[in-house]
Amino acid sequence: MTKGSVNQPTLPAEQVRQEAEGKGGAEGRTHSDAGLRRPLGFSVSGDGGALIEAVTPDPHPDNPSEPAIDRPSFAVHDESLMLGEKLMPPGLYWHGWGRGDDPEPIDFWICTPIHAIALTEGEYGNNHGLLLRFKTSSGAWREWAAPLSMLAGSGEEIRRELLDMGVRIDPSNRSYLSRWLMEQFPEPRMIAATRTGWHLDGKSFVLPQGTIGDDSVRYQSEHPEHDAYTRRGTLESWRTNVAEPCGDNPVLVLALSAAFSGPLLRLAKQQESGGAGIHFVGDSSLGKTTALQAAASVWGGPNYVRTWRATSNGMEGTAAALNDTFLPLDEISESDPRDVGSIIYALANGQGKQRANRAGRARKSARWRLVALSSGERSFAAHMGEAGRQPKAGQGARLLDLPVTDRAHGVFDELHQFANGRAFADAMKRATDQHHGHAGPAFVEHLLAHDRDLAEWWAGTSTLPGFQSESGIEGRAAAIFALVGMAGELATEYGITGWRAGEAMEAAIEAYQMWRRYRGDGLTEDRQILRNVQEFIARHGDSRFSAIHSSDSVRDRAGYWRDIGEERQWLLNSAGLKDAAPGFDPHRIADALDRAGWIVEREKGKRSKKVWLGGQSKRFYIIRPGSEEAL
Template identity: 45%
Template structure:
């Protein structure tokens, strides 16, 4: 028996919002806890039939499926009541009498889709949810495998309702549909079609034949609210005069430039805003996040590697803001940085055999933290590699006149500016990034050449390989900010984004120092170890053991002198503090830096009597790391 899709009823467009009425009893004060609890009754306007002369009568070629957006009658079925809007199976019983079985709400199959390589086939569904609102979903055909439970689960989560007894018909309806319209499925956000389309979960900018296709409801928060003018006046203009805020916002713009300006296929780079808490770092992240979406776009580093991979893939060509680096595992932090910067996830096996394509992405990362990446990794006994530090650049952010801020724009203090920006970013978001992408599609300039010119600025001329990579990142931030300003999006003066990028580069370079990277890591690790454990794993060298508190996992002792406190570390404590470096290298670095203050002849250690026993210790006075 051949199935066909019947002509659908006349499309009425988006439904009016559902109206809710309450039984009169609910409007009265309760007469006692023993009284009945009456349910709310929701009345959908499409549940109320119009006048008889306004109901469409359809001719049906059975058997088939039909989709109707309003009440309808069928010419060969003399039912006394009109049929509600919805998806119907039109069949007949053994006697030939018509059967018109309602499967669920209206469910249109609008288009067939596949990706640019003729894979990842899908169908564009348009349906009305249980509140009466129309929704669209480009569903991968892979969800129809088996009994279709995965598909129905997603439809339910999106608000579609159906008669569970006839749920198998939903699968049949989609499988046998052959819509004429064709779409190109985009399984990632961002640039497609050689820059002719910028795809987001809820919309496509540019060439609308590209549509976002996803198995699950998308929660990347790349949504919009407010107006462009309000974002510029309430957020953008308040960034002016504040290099850290401008630098953060530039990171948001730069994600969309990785492909057209840097011609990068995958990967990215990022900044880690460094400094004490409650100084404006998180506010800076929210400012950057508001370019593309809501404040919920700001996540924290506590995500697992797999979760972070999925998150990065969902934000392709935009920005991934991550708060509090210290919430990541110190054992995994370095690998997570490599993962984000390299832009390619792990290959995983399919349930049916074979390998799934690895996730891929391009994006910028904006992080915050109280410690550097290397210091955080040291807590787990790991040492950061130069490549990891070059991919997540530590920028001291809270040593400005007002925490992370230089100018308050008429507000009483840094907290006032922070609160104003937090409020504004909760009300104005998403539209600025979309406008930036639209303007990039129209832009006639040579973006790769403009990026190269910024890289050649005197401020970015360096000879060290790590510094050259960092300079390239800050040059891209400068380009993003200057382009956004020229598009009328920021409210900044011309050149202000370049100045902020140069400031950020200098802050990073000054903090990094000009010495050997491994030496600096060792010194930072030792200083951080003593800062964290100086009161819990050390005790007064001159105090009897019975006089002080019990020390667990002892790392050494201390003694106050006229020059300050000296820490006497055991060899085990020193090796632990050195975060995975060899003890010989640790001692050589401490010696070269002048941190070893006492020693016996020909030795780097000193003998001290500890509880009646002579013990070899390393006498250290930490200094500021250059």
């Protein structure tokens, strides 16, 4: 072996370790430039997933010299180097000694250049990690806060992510990378944020590609988001090509305003989790998806739009990854109608299912705050009905069905210079592909720069004449639309949208009034119960009921009927009452029947009555259903 030669490893890692301990020296030292310890901030632009700084690949120096190397040790060389008579590529190396009385030096290339520039730790003492800065094979420097838990096994998990982000790793020397990582204790300390959004009591807003505000917090994840929060074009080009053409189109203005409203949830209400959603309902091919794509461009590119085709567990992960921002969900018909109700509750409540870890202890459940914008050809209630599920009023207050296609041109009102809705939609899709990802971060920067009592403003906005409400459900809906309108007005005030002042709030008020008309008057659950009872009697009146004094045998009897003059009354037993409105408590069903005036006979203090039948007393709910028109 010649001095300075570079060999594939012939010694196991443990033997190399023992060798290093016997030799002493500078094991674990890193040969790096002091210039790497630069301020870390959002100014570094990214393509999502990790900070990335485009640089020109380092050319081979004209006269590379052999660096002074303390053996045995790890060393990172950012430029090509001479080892003996060989010109070697930049990277992380293990510099050691061979065997024998007069050992030769050995130099193992492990991977392309990589530095550990800070230790990371969660706000509650967990989620320890390393902030890594590494050079990809294309010559760009990237950063990633890597959880140390990914080294619990063979290190395969962390190598997979590094390879995916552009690091080249020698398969023969891959075990050395894990060892090097575990030996890194850089002096800088940073806070590890495992979800996007607000941290440090609203002083920092964390995104995968960087931190806005106090940059002592960094996003740390086992699987960095590569397809979310991407950026293309500039804020000015987005405003000109996307936001301004949305002007004079209330549906599009509402959609973009909804995309800005996620960061306001905590600032306006100081809530730790939760959110709300709006569901665009209308016929196909009339622009609903275009509206979602335009809204998604506030935070990212076309891939930012998610699909309803996901399990409830998968939707939890998606919501947590987009915390404090925006969740666009396209085409509700692709979801399982059996899961839609639980997904709606989860998205609005902001907390995932409680699960156990391998030891049987409760794992920390995912949490989020966000505003969702959904689309579909039918309401979520109609979709749930396919699986025989009954929507609850609470679900309708959390995902607000809003008809949007009864406009001049599908969902559009103003086409600007375009000939028809299709041409306008196509132009908008091209624009969102070329210009996206700048408006959301710019909005957050302005929020941090302007000290304002948003909670008080929101409370005042919710009481505007256009947001009047007559029930708790309407009040909740009014608050959601008011928040969306406020977000759009703030974005306009900050110079982000280019809309006229008041346009976003006008769109929000119009949407709220449309929602009220679409929903109808009265308690939604009452109407659902009454309609279910009507349909139950229509379907089963001849099979599960018989005349009150008839001797006919009826299978799975729900009750009887009797005629009083020209009026037919239905006597439902307790089982029949439950079956008539599945999913509702019997007391809740009786309340709805009572409020509607459908109960025609009762005992004092009760909604039912005992009737002598077949030699014994039986209790029934005696009702006279109203007409369909009455509902």
